[in-house]
Amino acid sequence: MKQLNFIDNKKTKPDYRNWVPVSLLRNFIGGTVITFILFIIFAGTGLVFSGTPRIICGIILGIGDLILLFSSIMLSFMYRTFDYRGKRKLAKTIIEGVAQYVEIPDGGVGLDVGCGSGALTIACAKRNPKAIMVGCDIWSGSYKVEFSKNICQENAKAEDVSNVRFEVGNAVKLPFEDESFDVVTSNYVYHNIMGHNKQKLLLETFRVLKKGGFFVIHDIMKKSNYGNIQKFIEELKKEGYEDIKLIDTTDEMFVRHREAKFLSLAGSTLFIGRK
Structure with a gap:
């Protein structure tokens, strides 16, 4: 039987990437998640600290997590804004x-x-x-x-x-x-x-x-x-x-x-x- 060769004529699209590095965005999101987990462990429970140390730890981790969360949201917004395949482009x-x-x-x-x-x-x-x-x-x-x-x-x-x-x-x-x-x-x-x-x-x-x-x-x-x-x-x-x-x-x-x-x-x- 004669074998048919199929040619994929689909044109490859250019990939100009994004001015906001994906690695940077992932690092901030990952840092937000990790800091939140640490907040739960060290401040949300009494397993590690109690009393004043627990409060201080909660404040530090809470503020840190809020900063990371805000930065992650900002970077995500910027990523979508600059994306060649996004709406704003x-x-x-x-x-x-x-x-x-x-x-x-x-x-x-x-x-x-x-x-x-x-x-x-x-x-x-x-x-x-x-x-x-x-x-x-x-x-x-x-x-x-x-x-x-x-x-x-x-x-x-x-x-x-x-x-x-x-x-x-x-x-x-x-x-x-x-x-x-x-x-x-x-x-x-x-x-x-x-x-x-x-x-x-x-x-x-x-x-x-x-x-x-x-x-x-x-x-x-x-x-x-x-x-x-x-x-x-x-x-x-x-x-x-x-x-x-x-x-x-x-x-x-x-x-x-x-x-x-x-x-x-x-x-x-x-x-x-x-x-």
């Missing part, structure tokens, strides 16, 4: 909104710093099919389980996008020559890099930008993160940078002010300009 809204500002000349090359799961890199590549987008990241720390180079490549394949490539690269010291790219972009990266001056991180990014090239940086540019950004802009202008704009993305561009504050995105700004 905030992460997708932001990625596509930033990508709209990225225009690469035909035959040109763009760089996405801190590409994570490749979402912005791929979105920019789709908008600029005659150019190449390079995504770089260190893929380590708290996000190393959620994001990886392999995930980026799989997402590009799922989106049927071939004009991309992904490389290991640290925003603190990018592994690229001066003036290598026509466009540099990044989304919610630099505020997460602790122990480094954010303005210096921007200058390192601009180092690899060609003369006449454009930069599109989206981040939480609060003064506590970036210092005096207006003074920084004036210094860039003295160096020859042009068309520099700061666009508040919490003014109903991507989110509302109240939602941004609730999601810890207050100060989110799109920083664009030309070298």
Whole structure:
């Protein structure tokens, strides 16, 4: 009997993961459950302590459990809000909104710093099919389980996008020559890099930008993160940078002010300009 070969034509969907790490969410939920169990054992019964020690233990564990419970609820809400497959799809809204500002000349090359799961890199590549987008990241720390180079490549394949490539690269010291790219972009990266001056991180990014090239940086540019950004802009202008704009993305561009504050995105700004 002739054997029939069935081919599964179902297209693989991209998995851009979530900006709220699943591992972090699980740890908080697990901590809430464990702390509650300890509260029952040490404060809810007289098996271990009694009298004043039992009261003190109950207060400490009770407060701790309430804090963990509140944090778990907040993280769960944020997870659902940013989820690409959820109802709000905030992460997708932001990625596509930033990508709209990225225009690469035909035959040109763009760089996405801190590409994570490749979402912005791929979105920019789709908008600029005659150019190449390079995504770089260190893929380590708290996000190393959620994001990886392999995930980026799989997402590009799922989106049927071939004009991309992904490389290991640290925003603190990018592994690229001066003036290598026509466009540099990044989304919610630099505020997460602790122990480094954010303005210096921007200058390192601009180092690899060609003369006449454009930069599109989206981040939480609060003064506590970036210092005096207006003074920084004036210094860039003295160096020859042009068309520099700061666009508040919490003014109903991507989110509302109240939602941004609730999601810890207050100060989110799109920083664009030309070298």
